[in-house]
Amino acid sequence: MPVKSLRLQLLAWVVLPLAGLATINLWTSHRSALATADLVTDRMLVGSARAIAEQVAIVDGVLDATVPPAAIEMFDTGDRDSVYYRVETAGGRLLTGYPDLPEAPTRPSMEAVYRDHRLRLLTFSHAVIGAGTDSPISVTVGVTLAGHDAMVRHLWVSAFAQQLALVAIAGVFVLLGLRRGLAPLIRLRDAVRSPNRSDLDPIEVAGAQSEIRPLVDALNVYMERVRAQMAAQRRFIANAAHQLRTPLALMSTQASYALRESAADQRQEALVALQASSGRLARLAEQLLTLSRAEPGSRRPRADRVDLTEAARHVLETQAPAAVARSIDLGLDETGPVAVAGDGTMLREMIVNLVDNALRYTPAGGAVTVRLARVDGEAVLTVADDGPGIPVDEREHVFERFYRLAGSTEDGSGLGLSIVREVVENAGGRVTLADGAAGGLVVEVRLPLA
Amino acid sequence: MRLLLVEDNRELADWLGKTLRQANYVVDVVHDGEDVEHALAAGDHALVILDLALPRMGGLEVLRMLRARGNRVPVIVLTANASLDGRVKGLNEGADDYLAKPFQVEELEARIRVQLRRVNDRTAPVVACGDLVFDTNTRLFSLAGETLALTPREHAVLEQLMVKAGRTVSKAALSSAIFDFETDADPSAIEIYVHRLRKKLEGSRVQIATLRGLGYLLRDAG
Numbered sequence: 001m002p003v004k005s006l007r008l009q010l011l012a013w014v015v016l017p018l019a020g021l022a023t024i025n026l027w028t029s030h031r032s033a034l035a036t037a038d039l040v041t042d043r044m045l046v047g048s049a050r051a052i053a054e055q056v057a058i059v060d061g062v063l064d065a066t067v068p069p070a071a072i073e074m075f076d077t078g079d080r081d082s083v084y085y086r087v088e089t090a091g092g093r094l095l096t097g098y099p100d101l102p103e104a105p106t107r108p109s110m111e112a113v114y115r116d117h118r119l120r121l122l123t124f125s126h127a128v129i130g131a132g133t134d135s136p137i138s139v140t141v142g143v144t145l146a147g148h149d150a151m152v153r154h155l156w157v158s159a160f161a162q163q164l165a166l167v168a169i170a171g172v173f174v175l176l177g178l179r180r181g182l183a184p185l186i187r188l189r190d191a192v193r194s195p196n197r198s199d200l201d202p203i204e205v206a207g208a209q210s211e212i213r214p215l216v217d218a219l220n221v222y223m224e225r226v227r228a229q230m231a232a233q234r235r236f237i238a239n240a241a242h243q244l245r246t247p248l249a250l251m252s253t254q255a256s257y258a259l260r261e262s263a264a265d266q267r268q269e270a271l272v273a274l275q276a277s278s279g280r281l282a283r284l285a286e287q288l289l290t291l292s293r294a295e296p297g298s299r300r301p302r303a304d305r306v307d308l309t310e311a312a313r314h315v316l317e318t319q320a321p322a323a324v325a326r327s328i329d330l331g332l333d334e335t336g337p338v339a340v341a342g343d344g345t346m347l348r349e350m351i352v353n354l355v356d357n358a359l360r361y362t363p364a365g366g367a368v369t370v371r372l373a374r375v376d377g378e379a380v381l382t383v384a385d386d387g388p389g390i391p392v393d394e395r396e397h398v399f400e401r402f403y404r405l406a407g408s409t410e411d412g413s414g415l416g417l418s419i420v421r422e423v424v425e426n427a428g429g430r431v432t433l434a435d436g437a438a439g440g441l442v443v444e445v446r447l448p449l450a
Numbered sequence: 451m452r453l454l455l456v457e458d459n460r461e462l463a464d465w466l467g468k469t470l471r472q473a474n475y476v477v478d479v480v481h482d483g484e485d486v487e488h489a490l491a492a493g494d495h496a497l498v499i500l501d502l503a504l505p506r507m508g509g510l511e512v513l514r515m516l517r518a519r520g521n522r523v524p525v526i527v528l529t530a531n532a533s534l535d536g537r538v539k540g541l542n543e544g545a546d547d548y549l550a551k552p553f554q555v556e557e558l559e560a561r562i563r564v565q566l567r568r569v570n571d572r573t574a575p576v577v578a579c580g581d582l583v584f585d586t587n588t589r590l591f592s593l594a595g596e597t598l599a600l601t602p603r604e605h606a607v608l609e610q611l612m613v614k615a616g617r618t619v620s621k622a623a624l625s626s627a628i629f630d631f632e633t634d635a636d637p638s639a640i641e642i643y644v645h646r647l648r649k650k651l652e653g654s655r656v657q658i659a660t661l662r663g664l665g666y667l668l669r670d671a672g
Contacts, residue, residue: 245530248552250462256555257469273465 007178014174015167022163026156029163033155037148041120042109048074049124049139052085056095056137058130063137065095071141079146084114084121089134097140104140117144184208188216200227233295239402240288243413247281283356287415290349291401294422301426304344305450307337308351308381309372311344315351316370323359329367330359338372338379339450342427350423353416354383354443361387361441374449378429381445389441395433420445451566451609452476452627454495456486456512457528458504466499469555474589474605475562478630483507487515494626495523497565499558502529502540510543517544524565526558563587570613579615580655580670584608593654600650603628607643611658611668620665 051071057064065087075083086097102112102121109122121142128135184205191203202220205212251274258270316332323330340347351370358368366386373380390398390405397403399421402414420443424431429447436442453470457463458481467477480489483504490498498516502509513525527545529536537548546568547561563586567573577584581594591598591608600608606628611619621637628643629635644666648658655672 242530245551246459246462249528250459250465252552253462253465253469253555257465257472260469260472270465270468273461277461 006182007175010178011171011174015171018167018170022167025163026160029159030152030156033152033159036155037151038108038120040151041143041148042107042122044074045109045120045122045141045143046107046124048072048083048085048143049122049141050126052087052141053124053126053137053139056087056126056128056139058128063089063095063128063131063134065137067096075143075147077147077150079150081144081147082117083144084119084142086140087137088140089131089137091134093134095137101140101142104142111145112142114142119144120148181209184212188212188219192219200224200230236291236401243284243288243402243415244281247277247284251277251281284413284415287353287413287419290346290419291415291422294346294419294426302343303341305339306342306344306347307339308347308379308447309334309336309338311348312351312370312372312381315348315355319352319355319359323368326359326362326364328359328362328364330355331367331369333369333371335373338374338381340379340427340429340447341450342447343423346423347427350420350445351381353419354381354445357416358383358385358387358441358443361385363387366440375446377449379447379449381447382442384436384440384442386436386438386440389435389439390433398433399431417443451496451606451613452478452493452630453562454486454489454493454498455479456483456498456504456509457481457501459501466555466558470559470562471602473559474602474609476602476606476628476630481505483509483512486512487519489631490516490521490523492626493629493631494623496569496627497562498523498525499562500525500527500545502527502531502536510539513540513543513545524569526561526565528553528558577612577615579612579668580672582612582651582654582656582668584612593651598650600647603639604643604647604650607640608647608668611666615668618661618665618667624666 048071051074052065052067055066055068067085067087071085072083075081084098084101086099086101087095089095100114102114104110104112104121104123106123106125109120112119112121114121119142121140123138123140125136125138128137131137184207188203188205188208191205200223202223203216205216208216254270254274254277258267258274261267261270312334313332316330320330355368355370362368362385368386369382369384371380371382371384394405398405398417401418403418404414421431424445424447427447429445431443431445434442434444453475455463455467455470455477457466457479460481463479463481467479470477478489478493478495480486481504484507486498486500486507489495500509500512504512507515509527509529513527516523516525524546525544526547526549527540528549528551529540530551537550540548546565549558549561563575567575567586575586577586582598583592584590585592591600591605591612607624610624610627621640624640625635625637628640644658644660651657655670656668657671659667659669661667
């Protein structure tokens, strides 16, 4: 199971290797304690053996071995060790001591088991002047291991305690350091979670380290983007509400007028006008919806294969009655299918807006032409009208939402061209405005071919 | 009563004008803030209905300009911006009332009546002179309890005389109160309307007296 806590992870990364090192260290220190104890024991054994050997002398022509008490007592370290010894001649004759004590080398000592006790024992040989062939004598001394082991324990336990303290202190410092180091992150979390930050203000985290600073900055950049998007959305909704209010007031007025009017033909006139107003309001609502759908992120990007020629033909057929009613010559100029990739619904809506605009601003008796072509590997859709055109310095502004030309008396919403631009840009194309050959406006849309 | 409607949406202006004329108001319509001052100078408007979103000169600017020149005509502001801030701003600039779009015509008319009552220093919705009664709510005249049938022009003349009952109203003042900009103001036509009104008021306690060189006066002769 993966550990999710940064604290635990860092603690593990610091303390586990440290504990490993400490273990190795303990093993080596155990070895050195053992070596030290061995060395000390050997020295004492040698000292004891030498003290015994030096007491061996020819007394009345006979080789005599008297064991001095100091040679035994030097092992009395309070660990109740037993001491065994044997003194024999070069010929192997026992002078004193335990005959069955195992044979032992000279230094270093060896370990053996004697009378169910572990012993360390060694042999020391010493020349006795005047002893003839009995010289040199050999003194074997053995001691049980209680004192030896106590010394190992003592040496090793203190090392163990030191290592343990080291690891523990390291762990505590890791935790303290983490607490200090993580404090800016905690403050960042609290700042983000704080109930009184609904306004997406930039977050300021005091004392943030250079590793955390980029996180704070990235968060602030992100919030700035969200805030800008929300502001745009709010502006759009406010504008939309604003745009809906006047038509609604108009319809309400027309209805009031019709209700009060007793003359049948005037009431009829008001009702016809009311119907037209409601149609326009429906169109406005539709445009607002289209725009909100064209908004990035509000609709799954689609890459339908759309035949612009077919789409344009369909739009023109729907718009034909309006054109005929105003004696406008509405024409389609095409040379075959022009396929592009994009959102089919939105692309059709774009053509509707272009044609609707052209018809709206073209005077009765004028002409509107929709032309489709493939130029330089691009699909080119142009809509040319006989209207008043758009002054050059206004051409960038007319793509802004709700922008209306000054002095314009047509009842446009100021949304048509912004819909066109958003749809075209979403489909990876571009839209430009130009003057027609005989006046009027030419809108040119270029889209990548599918 | 002659009203000035300032609204740039031509359709709304047309239909609102028509609807107010149904209620026997004389209505002038302008579509541009810059035309307001000229219109007010040319006619005797009792009240202005002012849209705030106007091309060239905005509604608030028009209002500021009017008040700066000492014009105290009641102004009802119409706006598509219903925010509190917008309302307060409008009232601070000297608007007398505020109506957010979309509104019901009935409410606009009620607010017009309130403003007109205030201007004429009345609190009651009914004005009486002898047995002639004018109900400002229904905007109908009645004589001895019977509704008086009047043409819009006759109505305008009588309303003007009624509001100023007991005082002299000059022919010029009558003329600028009853003819809108669409009509050629013909002062001699006023004599015709007065003549017809006198006929309709025959046998009642009220009479329209002519004061030569001064104008007309509606009085209770009973």
